[in-house]
Amino acid sequence: MGSLLASRAAVWDAFTTTLFLAVTAGVLALLVGTLLAAMRVSPYAPLRTVATVYTEFLRNTPLTIVFFFFVFVTPSMGFTFAYKVAAVIALTCYTSAFVAEAVRSGINSVAVGQAEAARSLGMSFGQNLAIVVLPQAFRTAIPPLISVLIALVKNTSVAGAFSVLELFALSKRLTNAHSSDVIAILVGIALCYLVICIPLGRLAAALERKAAFAR
Amino acid sequence: MSRQRPDHVPTEHQPSPAGPVVRTGLSLRPGTPSRRVFLTGTVGAAAALTLAACGGGDDASDDVADVDSSSFEEGSTMAKLADAGKITVGTKFDQPLFGQAGPDGKPTGFDVEIAKMIAAALGIKADKIEWTETVSANREPFIQNGQVDIVVATYTINDERKKVVDFAGPYYTAGQALMVKKGDDAITGPDDLKDKNVCSVEGSTPAQNIEDNYPDAKLVTFDTYSKCVTALDNGQADTVTTDNVILAGFVAADKDKLQMVDDGKTFTKEPYGIGLKKGDDDFREFINDTLQKAYDDGSWAEAWKSTAGQVLPTPDPPKIDRY
Amino acid sequence: MSSGPVLYDVPGPDEKRRERRVSWVVGALLVVVLVVLGWRLASNGVFDDRWRILVEAPPNFAGYQVQDIWSAVFRGLLNTLLAAVISLPLAMILAILLVSLRSAPWRGLRWLASAVIEIFRALPVVLVMLFGILVLPGASPLVAVVFGLVVYNAAVFAEILRAGISALPAGQTEAAYSLGMRSGLIYRTIQLPQSVRMMLPSLIAQGVVLIKDSSLGYIVGYAELLRQISRVADALTNADYLLPLLAVGAAVFVTLNVLLSRLAVWVQRHGRLQRRGARVARTATLVEE
Numbered sequence: 001m002g003s004l005l006a007s008r009a010a011v012w013d014a015f016t017t018t019l020f021l022a023v024t025a026g027v028l029a030l031l032v033g034t035l036l037a038a039m040r041v042s043p044y045a046p047l048r049t050v051a052t053v054y055t056e057f058l059r060n061t062p063l064t065i066v067f068f069f070f071v072f073v074t075p076s077m078g079f080t081f082a083y084k085v086a087a088v089i090a091l092t093c094y095t096s097a098f099v100a101e102a103v104r105s106g107i108n109s110v111a112v113g114q115a116e117a118a119r120s121l122g123m124s125f126g127q128n129l130a131i132v133v134l135p136q137a138f139r140t141a142i143p144p145l146i147s148v149l150i151a152l153v154k155n156t157s158v159a160g161a162f163s164v165l166e167l168f169a170l171s172k173r174l175t176n177a178h179s180s181d182v183i184a185i186l187v188g189i190a191l192c193y194l195v196i197c198i199p200l201g202r203l204a205a206a207l208e209r210k211a212a213f214a215r
Numbered sequence: 216m217s218r219q220r221p222d223h224v225p226t227e228h229q230p231s232p233a234g235p236v237v238r239t240g241l242s243l244r245p246g247t248p249s250r251r252v253f254l255t256g257t258v259g260a261a262a263a264l265t266l267a268a269c270g271g272g273d274d275a276s277d278d279v280a281d282v283d284s285s286s287f288e289e290g291s292t293m294a295k296l297a298d299a300g301k302i303t304v305g306t307k308f309d310q311p312l313f314g315q316a317g318p319d320g321k322p323t324g325f326d327v328e329i330a331k332m333i334a335a336a337l338g339i340k341a342d343k344i345e346w347t348e349t350v351s352a353n354r355e356p357f358i359q360n361g362q363v364d365i366v367v368a369t370y371t372i373n374d375e376r377k378k379v380v381d382f383a384g385p386y387y388t389a390g391q392a393l394m395v396k397k398g399d400d401a402i403t404g405p406d407d408l409k410d411k412n413v414c415s416v417e418g419s420t421p422a423q424n425i426e427d428n429y430p431d432a433k434l435v436t437f438d439t440y441s442k443c444v445t446a447l448d449n450g451q452a453d454t455v456t457t458d459n460v461i462l463a464g465f466v467a468a469d470k471d472k473l474q475m476v477d478d479g480k481t482f483t484k485e486p487y488g489i490g491l492k493k494g495d496d497d498f499r500e501f502i503n504d505t506l507q508k509a510y511d512d513g514s515w516a517e518a519w520k521s522t523a524g525q526v527l528p529t530p531d532p533p534k535i536d537r538y
Numbered sequence: 539m540s541s542g543p544v545l546y547d548v549p550g551p552d553e554k555r556r557e558r559r560v561s562w563v564v565g566a567l568l569v570v571v572l573v574v575l576g577w578r579l580a581s582n583g584v585f586d587d588r589w590r591i592l593v594e595a596p597p598n599f600a601g602y603q604v605q606d607i608w609s610a611v612f613r614g615l616l617n618t619l620l621a622a623v624i625s626l627p628l629a630m631i632l633a634i635l636l637v638s639l640r641s642a643p644w645r646g647l648r649w650l651a652s653a654v655i656e657i658f659r660a661l662p663v664v665l666v667m668l669f670g671i672l673v674l675p676g677a678s679p680l681v682a683v684v685f686g687l688v689v690y691n692a693a694v695f696a697e698i699l700r701a702g703i704s705a706l707p708a709g710q711t712e713a714a715y716s717l718g719m720r721s722g723l724i725y726r727t728i729q730l731p732q733s734v735r736m737m738l739p740s741l742i743a744q745g746v747v748l749i750k751d752s753s754l755g756y757i758v759g760y761a762e763l764l765r766q767i768s769r770v771a772d773a774l775t776n777a778d779y780l781l782p783l784l785a786v787g788a789a790v791f792v793t794l795n796v797l798l799s800r801l802a803v804w805v806q807r808h809g810r811l812q813r814r815g816a817r818v819a820r821t822a823t824l825v826e827e
Binding site for chain 1: 544545546547553557560561565579582583584656660664668672694701743747764784787794795799
């Protein structure tokens with residue numbers, strides 16, 4: 001544990017980087033993912049197709065390949081991003097597909113009568129979705145959404161292979177520099193992830209209980 | 216890491232336009248084509264699945280002299296390995312010219328030849344060597360837990376590592392160098408790195424050196440060197456830095472696009488050693504003796520010429536550090 | 539979906555015309571964007587002869603043939619599948635064990651099981667794999683990869699199963715109690731089987747994640763698909779080839795996983811036909827797929 005304490009400033013930097021990636025990509029993915037879910041239930045066929053192809057493709061591609069695309073392929077299209085920005089974009093694209101799926105299953109779980117009643121009141125698709133269906137959908141979608149966010153926190157580790165010094169990249173750097181202390185370093189890094197993920201898991205459990213009573 | 220007097224490693228005299236043609240045997244005459252042996256980095260069931268597909272033998276392995284295991288002291292590591300007739304070697308699978316797995320999964324390079332020499336001295340044929348891929352994070356634990364008998368993996372000898380493992384050798388002294396795009400003369404040496412994007416592999420000694428000793432440079436790190444070269448190509452990195460021998464492999468493969476800075480002048484010393492279990496002094500002495508013999512009878516130079524020597528001049532063997 | 543869209547009225551002739559117009563605009567926009575991006579890529583030489591690597595090995599490739607490249611990719615795929623095929627059932631067994639403990643009649647056990655689940659699902663898979671190779675005695679890369687995949691996915695599977703159990707109509711359990719069944723028996727014969735069946739789509743979706751996560755095995759030197767691809771690219775010592783090879787990798791993964799996802803959809807439809815009245819059945823009709 002000594003070497004970890006000795007480099008605690010670096011650990012703190014890496015921890016905040018991981019947190020930054022997770023929070024930024026998380027917020028963006030929630031927005032993009034909800035938009036995608038709305039597109040998938042929208043009346044316009046091309047929007048549905050675009051959203052479906054996007055989610056299916058990204059859900060089924062390893063994250064590493066998504067990173068590779070935004071770090072190495074987009075510069076050839078004329079878009080070069082700073083590595084941290086590229087990481088946020090890659091994580092957002094990948095995670096938004098999972099968010100879209102979670103929200104869509106939430107939409108599916110809203111009782112049919114709700115949407116029908118809204119229609120009979122003369123609400124448009126947009127009003128129906130925004131005022132009636134989505135608020136109810138989010139209630140059931142929250143536990144799976146939090147699972148998606150926990151997965152996102154852990155997925156930030158892929159950014160370490162693409163020039164972002166987050167916790168996992170730091171663990172590689174430290175284990176190389178202090179090879180006699182490998183296990184302690186890894187345990188310390190794992191604890192940092194637990195510090196972020198466990199509260200999220202607790203939050204999920206609490207929200208789930210609340211939703212169960214509310215129903 | 217202390218910065219020492221740079222040793223000059225010119226890379227202009229590259230004899231092979233055909234790139235690294237790596238031979239597997241020790242005693243092959245230069246120019247003899249050899250067949251490839253299949254060995255996989257994945258030990259176990261995966262190997263069994265694929266073994267049938269890739270047969271082949273190693274011409275050179277038949278030349279290994281019979282070594283009587285009773286010539287080793289009873290209970291020594293040498294006797295155990297010689298009795299078992301096989302040895303597990305940890306090496307890198309992604310270091311051009313030193314230890315690199317080809318598409319067939321079999322590693323080739325100078326590290327591999329060195330491991331074969333040691334195996335041969337124990338009477339173990341090349342096809343009885345089990346290759347295990349070691350990455351930076353698992354080299355020491357693998358040695359400590361006995362998952363590998365020795366590690367020959369561009370493994371720099373340093374005091375931190377000596378706390379947990381022992382080193383025989385060094386068998387080669389590499390040094391950190393810089394590589395840039397062909398025709399780029401903005402960087403002439405490590406002192407020009409201010410505000411430049413310098414690419415290396417995360418968790419490697421060269422990356423650490425830039426971080427510690429050149430704080431003005433902007434370090435960019437990926438998990439493989441080929442990504443660094445892609446970044447260099449895209450203009451996302453200004454230079455790639457790591458041990459000269461690795462860079463030489465990339466330059467040799469793509470001379471039209473890449474070049475070494477200042478003819479591959481190095482600015483650190485990286486003595487590559489053979490890692491083994493701490494405290495096994497008899498085994499360390501044995502490996503040192505084997506290396507010394509290989510220096511003296513020319514087989515070390517021969518192994519160099521057949522691998523890294525394809526793109527780099529043959530150096531003098533380094534002095535063995537019998538600590 | 540037999541009942542048609544619920545969120546909006548069935549379009550009339552005006553609406554249909556408008557929809558067609560929107561379709562054309564969106565479609566045209568997409569085509570323009572793709573053409574511009576493609577043209578930019580092409581002018582940067584992305585579509586040059588580097589793609590020939592997929593049909594013909596470069597001349598200076600140490601005597602290797604293109605078959606060697608493809609067989610390397612194929613071996614990588616086999617290793618990926620091998621890790622997944624071993625990990626999936628192990629993770630499922632461990633998940634059932636964990637979720638059973640979670641509804642055990644002893645508070646201590648319940649607490650322990652939920653703590654284990656929380657911790658398992660909070661650790662990055664790469665780190666668990668690294669632990670595996672460093673801590674498990676004599677662990678091969680395969681063992682470490684399986685270890686990492688099982689630890690994480692067992693926790694996620696367990697959460698899915700628990701969600702399934704809590705979504706069961708209470709009448710199921712009440713009916714079983716009124717028949718005089720004990721809680722253990724109810725759990726084994728009533729709750730768990732229905733939960734597995736109801737959550738099968740989610741379980742399969744998580745299976746897709748498991749397959750993709752096997753690509754993290756590079757960290758312990760496991761020769762899975764992406765690792766093999768980057769090895770080939772490294773062996774070619776020419777970074778240009780990384781792109782076409784990774785494109786192949788992406789294509790293989792997408793194909794494999796889309797097939798699995800189709801299976802999930804098929805299971806979902808099939809399950810719905812047989813089990814009218816369960817919640818999945820009702821929910822699936824809300825939105826046109």
